[in-house]
């Protein structure tokens with residue numbers, strides 16, 4: 001998946017121009033700006049920084065992280081305030097960060113996490129968060145499959161799509177569609193006030209952390 005997103009970096013933002021997504025996007029852009037006002041925010045798998053630009057409007061600081069430098073170069077090419085820093089870090093190695101954060105965000109990331117690795121990811125994330133931290137995830141609803149049908153499934157129940165890039169190469173990309181119930185169960189020991197909102201093209205999952213273990 002890292003190679004796929006490295007190759008796709010220059011044209012990644014096309015997905016934010018699809019007409020059917022525009023209403024949801026305006027709502028979510030405003031939501032993330034308000035959600036993180038005044039906070040030090042960790043952004044995981046930030047990619048080209050589409051969401052970073054809205055979070056950074058009101059956040060105190062944003063550390064935008066991703067596994068590959070190529071996408072973070074695109075992020076840095078945006079006009080972003082000095083409060084945004086970047087760091088190449090794997091989402092499964094967040095323990096390597098020395099800072100703790102009062103906010104965390106990931107857009108279109110959980111859908112790429114293998115089901116068998118979700119608990120590991122959440123555990124690493126929650127380790128880096130202060131008590132009461134605000135956490136937000138945004139991702140695609142299954143409507144996205146109208147553009148990219150599921151072509152395969154593995155023994156863990158992970159589903160896959162064939163993604164054709166401009167270089168003519170087709171990549172098999174893991175893409176899951178976690179349900180509200182699955183998300184609630186993953187954070188049930190740490191989340192207070194969890195809320196799941198299903199829009200037409202995206203879902204939004206937010207909660208605050210209790211005491212970090």
Ligand SMILES: C[S@@+](CC[C@H](N)C(=O)[O-])C[C@H]1O[C@@H](n2cnc3c(N)ncnc32)[C@H](O)[C@@H]1O
Nearest residue numbers: 005045046047050066067068071090091107108
């Ligand atoms: C679907 S893109 C989402 C980008 C951005 N958050 C957005 O919503 O526009 C997924 C991102 O995950 C990154 N990625 C893939 N594997 C990763 C990993 N193990 N750790 C951190 N980032 C990873 C890719 O480089 C890519 O930027």
